[in-house]
Amino acid sequence: MLIKRPGDIKPSEITPQGIYARRRELIKSAGLLAVAGVAGIGTGPATAQTGAKLPAIRKSSLSTTEKPNSFKDITSYNNYYEFGTDKSDPAENARALKVRPWSVVVEGEVKKPRAFGIEDLLKFSLEERIYRMRCVEAWSMVIPWVGFEFNQIAKQVEPTSKAKFVEFVTAYQTDTMNGVRMPILNWPYTEGLRIDEAMHPLTILSVGLYDQMLPNQSGAPVRLVVPWKYGFKSGKSIVRIRFVEKQPKTAWESAAPQEYGFYSNVNPDVDHPRWSQKTEKRLPSFFANRKTEMFNGYADQVASLYAGMDLKKLY
């Protein structure tokens, strides 16, 4: 005889991971709120966090006119290994990421090193930049980022003549990032650009997606976006920016140098050792029938940065 027994309910089905991971914080803030309420103190305007709407955003002529992917697609299919290696992991696990308080230290070969609080970064005049995003795994999306050009940061810290490269160091929160327990990459995830690449008007620091603050799985609260390079060059959740003289070692380059070079410009003529880069799948399409363009279609703007370079060797 078959006796039906309801399956055990896992704790994770009752309490979302994000809330569970922040339980102490939540209890604390609830307590503070109660105290404030009793004392009749206002808590002031809540700090805008993930999901909050951004103020009026300027359009940009650097945006593509292609149709952006849905918010759902962009935020449910992510590579953010600190939260797991499956594409669906970050949407689930990154809820735990602590995004406030947040500051980005800018230092190295600069005249005026300083830290930017996330509040400072949100004061830059924000633009919408609808960019193509080509992943090294041969799929692509169109994403409406909100942010500002990286060169605005540089202007404030004044790089010296010794600053030849920029290194981007991303968040490493051992208490919220379930993926960093595994030595899959060298944590913290580090990326880098040549200074002229970083200063290019297409290179932005993004703080938003569509009309809202950047979701955690997309790299909240602030991430780099370099649209003519494979997606992994655009580091998420940035905490430190260093202007340096020597070419920095990047995470994927350290992990598999024969597969991922420092430049990693989108290039249909340089295959990944394990798959062709000639075509791509524009999600959510089933078919990889879209021809990949040199520099992801931004050749007019960026090809001159690489004049005279052998891009087959410097991939």
Add this chain to the structure above:
Amino acid sequence: MRRLSERAIGAVKVCLFLVALAPLARLLLGVFVFPEWLGANPAEYITRSTGDWALRFLLITLAVTPLRKLSGWVWIARLRRMLGLYAFFYVVVHFASYVSFDHVFDVRAILQDVVKRPFITVGFLSLVLLLPLAATSTHGMVRRLGAQRWNGLHRLVYVIGPLAVLHFWWMVKRDLTEPIIYALVLAVLLGYRVQEKWRQARVARPVR
């Protein structure tokens, strides 16, 4: 449990046939009815999922003989052909999704892939090696080949298993957890056979 009636075996087979179709049914429902099941990259989901199931059915097929010997359930040997054919079936769907989604039937690009990229080479090789096994799966073929030759031919599965795991291992970008699990299961299943051979050789230098 050791012995089942013919009727019971028939019923088990029907159940198994339907259960083994479930992964395919889920994918078809995902494509045509519930797109959210497959996420933002449905083609990748289908390729991965059919590859996973091909590998799983291959390992389940390889588990039949050890399970029969350890449990004494003679009848489960009768399920082996269907399990093996399901492994082949999911390999074919897996390959078809690669051919259509990733290469949009560009034969030249596919051949280049097979030649140039080791993980595709070994995956393709396991498909090719599975063909004669699938083709000789019928009773008629067993009779025609004779038990000894048939058994010899079907030992190819001991090559196909490692090739399939290697295909997965080399495909993975960085996180090897899953391929390691499959490799361990395969090692246990093949290791059991090696150990059995040794035991037989030691226990009896028997009358033939």
